[in-house]
Every structure is written in structure tokens, then in C-alpha cells.
Amino acid sequence: MTAPTPATALQLRSLVQDDQTIELFLDSVPVPEPGPNEVLIRVEAAPINPSDLGLLLAGADVTAAVASGPPDRPVITAPLPPAAMRAMKARVGVPMAVGNEGAGTVVAAGPSDAAQALLGKTVAAAGGAMYGQYRAVDAGLCLDLPPGTTAVDGASSFVNPMTALGMVETMRMEAHTALVHTAAASNLGQMLNRLCISEQIPLVSIVRKAEQEDLLRSAGASYVCNSTAPSFMADLTAAVKETGATLGFDATGGGKLTSQILTCMEAAASAGSSFSRYGSAVHKQVYIYGGLDRGPTELTRNFGMAWGVGGWLLTPFLGRIGLDGLVRLRDRVRAELTTTFASSYTDKVTLAGALALDNLTGYARQATGSKYLILPNG
Amino acid sequence: MTAPTPATALQLRSLVQDDQTIELFLDSVPVPEPGPNEVLIRVEAAPINPSDLGLLLAGADVTAAVASGPPDRPVITAPLPPAAMRAMKARVGVPMAVGNEGAGTVVAAGPSDAAQALLGKTVAAAGGAMYGQYRAVDAGLCLDLPPGTTAVDGASSFVNPMTALGMVETMRMEAHTALVHTAAASNLGQMLNRLCISEQIPLVSIVRKAEQEDLLRSAGASYVCNSTAPSFMADLTAAVKETGATLGFDATGGGKLTSQILTCMEAAASAGSSFSRYGSAVHKQVYIYGGLDRGPTELTRNFGMAWGVGGWLLTPFLGRIGLDGLVRLRDRVRAELTTTFASSYTDKVTLAGALALDNLTGYARQATGSKYLILPNG
Numbered sequence: 001m002t003a004p005t006p007a008t009a010l011q012l013r014s015l016v017q018d019d020q021t022i023e024l025f026l027d028s029v030p031v032p033e034p035g036p037n038e039v040l041i042r043v044e045a046a047p048i049n050p051s052d053l054g055l056l057l058a059g060a061d062v063t064a065a066v067a068s069g070p071p072d073r074p075v076i077t078a079p080l081p082p083a084a085m086r087a088m089k090a091r092v093g094v095p096m097a098v099g100n101e102g103a104g105t106v107v108a109a110g111p112s113d114a115a116q117a118l119l120g121k122t123v124a125a126a127g128g129a130m131y132g133q134y135r136a137v138d139a140g141l142c143l144d145l146p147p148g149t150t151a152v153d154g155a156s157s158f159v160n161p162m163t164a165l166g167m168v169e170t171m172r173m174e175a176h177t178a179l180v181h182t183a184a185a186s187n188l189g190q191m192l193n194r195l196c197i198s199e200q201i202p203l204v205s206i207v208r209k210a211e212q213e214d215l216l217r218s219a220g221a222s223y224v225c226n227s228t229a230p231s232f233m234a235d236l237t238a239a240v241k242e243t244g245a246t247l248g249f250d251a252t253g254g255g256k257l258t259s260q261i262l263t264c265m266e267a268a269a270s271a272g273s274s275f276s277r278y279g280s281a282v283h284k285q286v287y288i289y290g291g292l293d294r295g296p297t298e299l300t301r302n303f304g305m306a307w308g309v310g311g312w313l314l315t316p317f318l319g320r321i322g323l324d325g326l327v328r329l330r331d332r333v334r335a336e337l338t339t340t341f342a343s344s345y346t347d348k349v350t351l352a353g354a355l356a357l358d359n360l361t362g363y364a365r366q367a368t369g370s371k372y373l374i375l376p377n378g
Numbered sequence: 379m380t381a382p383t384p385a386t387a388l389q390l391r392s393l394v395q396d397d398q399t400i401e402l403f404l405d406s407v408p409v410p411e412p413g414p415n416e417v418l419i420r421v422e423a424a425p426i427n428p429s430d431l432g433l434l435l436a437g438a439d440v441t442a443a444v445a446s447g448p449p450d451r452p453v454i455t456a457p458l459p460p461a462a463m464r465a466m467k468a469r470v471g472v473p474m475a476v477g478n479e480g481a482g483t484v485v486a487a488g489p490s491d492a493a494q495a496l497l498g499k500t501v502a503a504a505g506g507a508m509y510g511q512y513r514a515v516d517a518g519l520c521l522d523l524p525p526g527t528t529a530v531d532g533a534s535s536f537v538n539p540m541t542a543l544g545m546v547e548t549m550r551m552e553a554h555t556a557l558v559h560t561a562a563a564s565n566l567g568q569m570l571n572r573l574c575i576s577e578q579i580p581l582v583s584i585v586r587k588a589e590q591e592d593l594l595r596s597a598g599a600s601y602v603c604n605s606t607a608p609s610f611m612a613d614l615t616a617a618v619k620e621t622g623a624t625l626g627f628d629a630t631g632g633g634k635l636t637s638q639i640l641t642c643m644e645a646a647a648s649a650g651s652s653f654s655r656y657g658s659a660v661h662k663q664v665y666i667y668g669g670l671d672r673g674p675t676e677l678t679r680n681f682g683m684a685w686g687v688g689g690w691l692l693t694p695f696l697g698r699i700g701l702d703g704l705v706r707l708r709d710r711v712r713a714e715l716t717t718t719f720a721s722s723y724t725d726k727v728t729l730a731g732a733l734a735l736d737n738l739t740g741y742a743r744q745a746t747g748s749k750y751l752i753l754p755n756g
Contacts, residue, residue: 010529054655054656055655083680086622088682090651117520162686239683253679254679259674273468277432277433278432278691278693281694288679291679294679295680296637296677296678297675297676297677298674298675298676298677299674299675299676299677299687300674301631301632301666301669301674301675301689302461302465303688305690306689306690306691306694307688307689308687308688308689309677309686309687309688310685310686310687310688311679311682311683311684311685312683313656313683313684314685315656317657378599
């Protein structure tokens with residue numbers, strides 16, 4: 001059925017070098033033997049998520065990237081700004097494998113029952129190092145995809161679905177009842193929109209373009225605010241008031257958006273009430289879970305004293321809900337992989353294609369609506 | 379013993395007016411009859427805390443304040459910037475009484491046993507409206523001061539002591555083991571220093587002047603960092619590493635100090651460990667409890683993803699610990715009022731003196747080391 005497994009295969013590597021540059025290249029590595037409870041996945045699809053870019057690009061100045069090497073083994077070199085270089089000190093000289101998640105066919109398995117049960121199946125895994133042709137992972141980390149689901153369908157079955165579910169679970173754990181989300185026309189944002197509709201959770205989606213408003217509205221979104229509209233603050237305040245949202249998830253991080261969300265929440269919370277010198281007693285929270293804008297976060301603090309801003313990351317959230325919670329969420333993703341948790345891609349590239357300059361600058365831009373999928377064996 | 383209680387007495391008022399100005403004046407008001415469980419306090423001392431200034435000044439431009447009226451009934455008028463005016467809309471035309479806390483003699487009491495038991499005693503209270511000559515408050519809200527303690531000794535027995543204790547309690551409730559504090563040479567900072575020494579809690583005090591370093595060191599502080607020193611970031615990182623502090627309380631709010639504290643905590647937490655793309659897993663928290671700098675808070679987010687910044691306010695904290703907790707903390711303050719929780723004042727003024735231009739600009743400046751006490755019957 002599948003081709004025989006080769007002895008060596010390609011693996012994408014990211015290497016921070018002493019001379020303040022990063023080198024991206026394809027390494028030829030031995031294909032591993034699966035351990036007793038491991039399976040060997042022939043990786044057929046792996047998405048480029050924003051959460052992969054920190055490891056992949058290390059903060060390099062992509063606009064100054066230079067390509068070299070033959071077409072099938074391209075090499076990218078790009079300079080690291082001094083601040084990025086300081087932050088990456090521990091990475092100098094260590095070629096890192098990249099790619100949080102992906103999907104493919106199990107072509108070999110260790111002797112355990114769990115591993116053997118997956119032989120020949122299409123599975124998804126979030127094991128890291130998925131931008132390579134083969135990857136051995138623990139059988140327990142694999143999601144066996146439902147019959148009829150392709151590796152492309154299952155490539156993004158972890159990071160975005162779990163993040164969307166994590167936002168909803170966090171909302172419930174911290175006693176909020178509605179959500180605000182930014183960069184909301186992203187694959188993740190569209191997923192969250194479908195999830196909130198199915199759970200009847202009021203969601204306020206913030207976007208930056210008219211076509212993104214249309215996209216979400218046509219997908220059933222009730223509250224969509226355009227942050228470039230002159231009426232943005234009034235629009236957001238009205239939507240927050242109507243939904244009662246006191247929790248936001250901000251993908252941008254830098255600039256004033258987090259602060260604006262808190263300001264509108266405070267305006268909504270204190271509308272119609274008498275003067276209180278410390279603002280409303282309603283706790284308003286925004287979690288920054290991405291860094292589309294790497295600039296500083298600017299908080300104007302005109303939203304009283306009952307507020308919080310913080311980092312939100314999937315891994316500690318999963319630690320918080322424990323193994324039971326993880327299994328519950330994963331089962332749900334599996335059941336709704338081609339509906340609620342479906343992903344779509346604007347660009348599909350090979351491993352070599354991922355290191356073509358025009359593609360690199362494309363995904364590094366992180367434009368909402370643009371989404372790359374790597375087909376390592378394509 | 380005391381003079382007979384008059385029918386009317388003076389009360390300091392703060393009035394936001396339609397013409398975008400604030401007016402501060404002394405109002406002649408009827409001295410209230412105490413209710414069944416109330417006592418009437420002849421207020422003898424009330425501090426001007428930073429937390430009083432928001433209500434008192436309403437964000438007015440004090441540098442443009444103008445004085446009028448006779449010497450015993452001065453009137454201050456000052457313009458409100460447009461942003462302050464927007465925030466104060468609900469206050470227009472409502473003359474507000476000011477003064478969170480103070481102390482004095484109980485000169486009349488309602489018929490309840492609790493009220494009668496306080497008659498003639500020197501008590502402290504945090505009832506608000508304490509910048510006046512008389513104030514009726516519920517007997518249950520009064521702290522009867524230990525024998526030999528004057529109203530001046532007891533004037534600041536609530537806001538600063540409870541805030542210092544609240545920081546330590548919050549630290550324990552949120553599983554931290556050491557603290558960072560800014561504007562640390564303030565009355566509150568000195569109090570927190572004594573409290574942490576007595577509780578053996580490592581405290582990192584951040585100040586801005588060499589004489590403030592000396593003041594705290596001579597009071598036994600082990601870790602004092604000067605934020606104006608070129609070595610500040612290295613000094614703070616070293617102190618945070620040695621103490622293990624992962625919780626900070628920032629009185630300034632605006633600018634980069636909160637961000638710098640998180641940066642140093644992250645540097646201390648990740649020192650010696652290998653590269654982690656999302657930073658250390660150690661949760662780092664800074665609460666902003668004051669606004670000495672009204673400018674925006676600027677967060678550089680070079681401290682990983684496990685971080686939080688939020689507002690901290692005494693009232694919700696007290697709600698969180700409940701009545702039992704409040705009583706426990708209040709008993710401790712009473713027992714250590716002239717030691718751990720002692721306050722000192724650089725300026726003592728009458729009610730009219732509080733409305734003298736030079737005093738107004740003095741306390742509005744909120745310079746660490748300068749502290750005003752109003753003697754309403756002085």
C-alpha cells in the first residue's frame with residue numbers, strides 16, 4: 001500500500017548561530033525505530049500555526065532573509081535583531097526540529113497492544129517535530145481519525161480546537177458567561193464562532209476588515225466589531241453590554257486593543273450606575289494568548305480597579321483540567337473534526353516549499369485569512 | 379471634659395461642576411444625632427492618603443488651581459482636563475464628602491450596648507467623610523484604641539495597615555513566598571518592611587532615591603533596589619532570584635516599572651535552565667494598587683506566557699477574607715499600632731489649611747516621604 005520506509009528522511013531544522021543569524025534547512029536524519037509503545041507516523045500534513053513561528057523563526061528579521069542551496073534542499077539565512085538574539089542565547093548551536101502538530105499514516109508500531117492497534121491507521125499527533133517526513137510518537141498521544149478522514153482533515157486537530165475549547169472552559173471555570181475574541185476571522189476564530197454557536201455562548205468577534213465581518217456574519221456570528229471603524233469603541237461597548245462579556249482573549253497582544261476591550265467592558269458594567277471612585281466591582285479579564293503585534297501592550301487603566309490581564313497558554317490550561325478533561329475534549333474534537341473544528345488552508349507546500357522565500361514571508365506575515373499547510377511527503 | 383457639641387460643624391466637600399471645574403470648600407453641616415447603634419466621633423485626626431486623592435481632586439489640574447474666600451473658609455477652584463471630566467460625569471453637581479479614615483473622641487452614642495461602651499473613648503474609623511469635624515458611624519466599624527493611644531496615633535489604623543496585611547495575605551492565598559514592593563519608602567512601604575521582617579517574609583523594596591535606600595536599610599530592609607540606578611535591572615533580578623519573589627505590588631501603575639518587575643522575575647526564574655519557547659512555567663504576578671503615575675502601563679511581554687497584571691483594591695480583598703479575617707487583622711493592627719503599624723506625618727493642617735494652595739500642591743504631588751494629617755478640630 002504505502003512505499004517502504006526509507007532509512008533516512010528529511011526534517012526541517014531551525015538553527016540560531018553565533019553570528020546573530022538563523023539558518024533554516026532540511027536535514028537528512030535516520031528514520032527512527034518505534035519504541036515499545038510508539039508508532040512511526042509518515043507525516044502527510046502539518047499546519048503552520050502562529051504558535052510554531054516563535055520556534056521556527058526565533059524572532060528573525062524575515063524581510064532580510066536570503067535563500068541559498070539547491071531547489072530540493074533550500075537554505076534560508078536571516079539576521080536576528082539584538083533583542084531576539086539575547087532571548088535565544090540558549091538555542092545557539094542547537095538545531096531545533098519544528099512543527100507542533102500534524103497527521104499521517106502509521107507505518108510501523110512497537111509491540112504494545114495500543115501501538116499495534118494503530119498500525120495502518122490515519123492518526124493526528126501533537127508531538128512536536130512534525131515538519132519532517134517521519135515521526136515516532138507514543139501511541140497514547142495519537143488521535144486515531146474517524147474513518148473517511150484524511151490527514152489533511154486531521155492535521156490541525158489539536159492546537160486550534162483545544163485552544164477554542166480551552167477558551168470556553170476557562171470562561172466557565174472563571175465564572176464568566178460570554179467572550180470577546182480578537183483576530184476573530186482566523187481559522188481559530190471561525191472555529192470558536194462555530195463552537196460558541198453550538199454551546200449558545202454569546203461571542204463578540206473583533207476583526208479589522210469589512211470582508212472579515214462578512215465572513216463571520218455569514219457563518220452566523222451575531223456580534224462582530226471592526227476595530228478600524230470610527231464607531232469601534234461604541235460598537236464594542238454596545239456588544240459587550242448586550243452579551244455581558246467580561247472575559248476576552250486577545251491574539252494581538254501589543255498595542256491598545258487589550259486596553260480598549262477592558263475600557264468597553266467597564267463602560268458597559270458601569271452604564272447607568274452612580275459614581276464609584278474605583279470603578280465598577282465587576283471583574284474584567286483579558287488573556288493575551290498570541291503576539292501578532294510584538295510591540296508593548298499599552299494599558300490606559302481607565303477601567304477601574306477590578307481587572308486583570310495575563311498570558312494564556314494551552315499547555316498549562318491542559319495541566320489544569322487534567323487527563324480526564326483532556327480525553328473529554330479530545331473525544332469531542334474527534335467527533336466534530338470536519339464540522340465545528342474544521343480547518344481550511346490557503347496554501348499547501350512541501351518541506352522545500354516551506355523554505356521558499358515567498359512562502360516564508362507569506363506565513364511570517366500572519367495575515368488573518370492566510371493559512372499554510374506543509375505536506376512533508378507531498 | 380470636651381466642649382459641648384455644636385449644632386453645626388465644618389465638612390470638606392469636593393464638587394465637580396458643569397463648567398469643567400472642581401470646587402473644594404468647607405460646608406457648614408448639621409452635626410448628626412447618632413442612630414441606635416451609632417457613635418458620634420469628634421474627628422481629631424485624618425490622614426490624606428493617595429487613595430483619598432481620586433475623590434478629593436477628581437483628576438483636576440492642581441497646578442492651575444485658584445484660591446478664593448476668607449482665610450477660615452477658603453475655596454479652591456481647579457480645571458478638569460476633558461478625560462477627567464468624562465470620567466466624573468456622574469459626580470457633576472453632587473458635593474462629595476471626603477476622607478477614608480480618621481480617629482477622634484466619641485462624644486455621643488446611640489442606646490445600644492456596643493455604642494454606649496465606646497462613649498468617651500478614642501476610636502478610629504474608616505467610614506468615609508472623615509475630613510469633617512463630626513462624623514456618626516456604626517459602633518461596629520470603630521476600632522477602640524488601646525489606652526494611651528492618641529487620635530494622631532490611630533488616624534491611619536485602617537488603610538495602610540490593612541493594605542500591608544492584605545499584601546501579605548494575598549501572597550499566602552496565591553501561593554507566593556516573597557514580595558516586591560514599589561514606592562517602598564512610603565509610610566505604607568515602611569510598614570510593610572516592618573511587617574515582613576516580623577513575619578520573616580523576604581521583601582524586595584524598590585525606591586527612587588539614595589536617601590530612601592538608606593531609610594529602609596536603616597529600618598532593617600535586606601533588599602532595596604534603586605530604579606534610577608544604571609544597574610537597576612541587574613540588581614532587581616539578583617534580589618528576586620535570592621528571595622524567590624514572584625508577586626509584586628506596584629503603587630505607580632503607569633510607565634514601565636510593572637513590566638520591568640516581570641522581566642526580572644522571568645530572568646530569575648529561567649536563569650540556568652535550557653531554552654523554552656514560551657518562557658518559564660513559573661507564574662509571575664504584579665498587582666497595581668495605586669496610580670502615582672497616571673500614564674499608561676507599558677508591558678513589553680518579554681517574560682514568557684505565565685504572567686498576570688491586575689488591579690488590587692482593599693475593599694474586595696476584605697470581602698474575600700470575610701468578617702473573621704477582618705476581625706483577625708484588625709486585632710493585630712490594634713495590638714501593634716505604635717510599632718509595626720506606626721505612621722508619621724511631615725505636615726499637620728486644619729481643614730482650612732488642607733485647602734491652602736501650597737498644601738494642596740504639596741499633597742497632590744504625592745512625593746514619597748511627604749505625608750499630611752488633617753486635624754479637623756485643631
